[in-house]
Amino acid sequence: MRFAVVSKGDTKSNALTDKMMNYMLGMDMVLDEKSPEIVVSVGGDGTLLQAFHRYQHIVSDVSFVGVHTGHLGFYADWGQDEVERLIMALKNDDFEVVEYPLVEVMIHYDKVGMETKYLALNEATLRMTNGSTLVMDVDIRNRHFERFRGDGLCISTPSGSTAYNKALGGAIIHPSIEAVQMTEIASINNRVFRTVGSPLVLPKHHFVNVRPVNSEEYQMTIDHVNLVHKGVKSIQFSVAEEKIRFARFRPFPFWQRVHDSFIS
Structure with missing residues (x-):
């Protein structure tokens, strides 16, 4: 071996x-x-x-x-x-080998044909690099769901639901369930701006697509890896085709x- x-x-x-x-x-x-x-x-x-x-x-x-x-x-x-x-x-x-779902993060850039793919075992988080309010249009299965305003978004795997997602008030999901969870980070909810205000659990055949309202720099954290992206057109989060394998x-x-x- x-x-x-x-x-x-x-x-x-x-x-x-x-x-x-x-x-x-x-x-x-x-x-x-x-x-x-x-x-x-x-x-x-x-x-x-x-x-x-x-x-x-x-x-x-x-x-x-x-x-x-x-x-x-x-x-x-x-x-x-x-x-x-x-x-x-x-x-x-x-x-025996057991498999857990992963999150696929696909970043599409303003320049046609440019994209970057990442895999996350725990979660992917999205924030502004300068600490200002993140403003994103959120689509689910290509249909507009909401305009998010707040500190950021966390998209987690079931096995990662016990990590940062739990600290944000997200649900704990058994890793046998092929799903991703989107949890808000300090969303703004008042008479003018509204978000759903609850974590969303999406099955494998669904996906979340977020689109920047303004052209800015964004900080994407994939598990423990911090990345900065510019010229972002959209970011898609979904259950990855790949899975992590554990020897049990x-x-x-x-x-x-x-x-x-x-x-x-």
């Missing part, structure tokens, strides 16, 4: 990464950082996000597994004291993870 390991970069994670790599190489597993079959992240959920973006160009051919060196995460669910068991399971192909070795129910993270 070809593998790669992505570390958080702190002392504890680097030491565990070295230990795991030596163990895996000693079991005749092949280190292949260009085209791995399995990517192990060592650190936390943020580290797995980094691993996903590093290998998203081969996302259909690689599976991810997360080892946490701090607190149990939604993606990093293996502890430091379990790595030998994990590696043995990898060596023996003793796992044991039952770890989603609602149990939600309970352990926010209640217990």
Whole structure:
């Protein structure tokens, strides 16, 4: 089996990464950082996000597994004291592959034919670069829905619904549901300006298209990656055809993870 390991970069994670790599190489597993079959992240959920973006160009051919060196995460669910068991399971192909939906972000520019595509595992957020009010016409399935005014918009995946989306008051969605969720960030609602004021959950065959009212610079955050875009004509958000694949070795129910993270 070809593998790669992505570390958080702190002392504890680097030491565990070295230990795991030596163990895996000693079991005749092949280190292949260009085209791995399995990517192990060592650190936390943020580290797995980094691993996903590093290998998203081969996302259909690689599976991810997360080892946490701090607190149990939604993606990093293996502890430091379990790595030998994990590696043995990898060596023996003793796992199943589960797939979670991603958000596709397609940015179309004023210049004809120019577009950029991104994939998000947790969420994509849209704001103004200068901190002023974001004004966007929002279309759903090519029909005008509303003119949004506020700090920004957050479009999340089901697995990412427990992250920033939850902090914004969005719903928690089970990752078996192929959907995207659009949640407002501090929308302006008064006698003059109105928005729906509630998160919207869209199925796979629907999509959101936002169109700038004014030509400005926009800050797009794809998970942890901050980008600035100019000359934007429209941005489309939808459920991606691609999915992220996780190597699952044991039952770890989603609602149990939600309970352990926010209640217990």
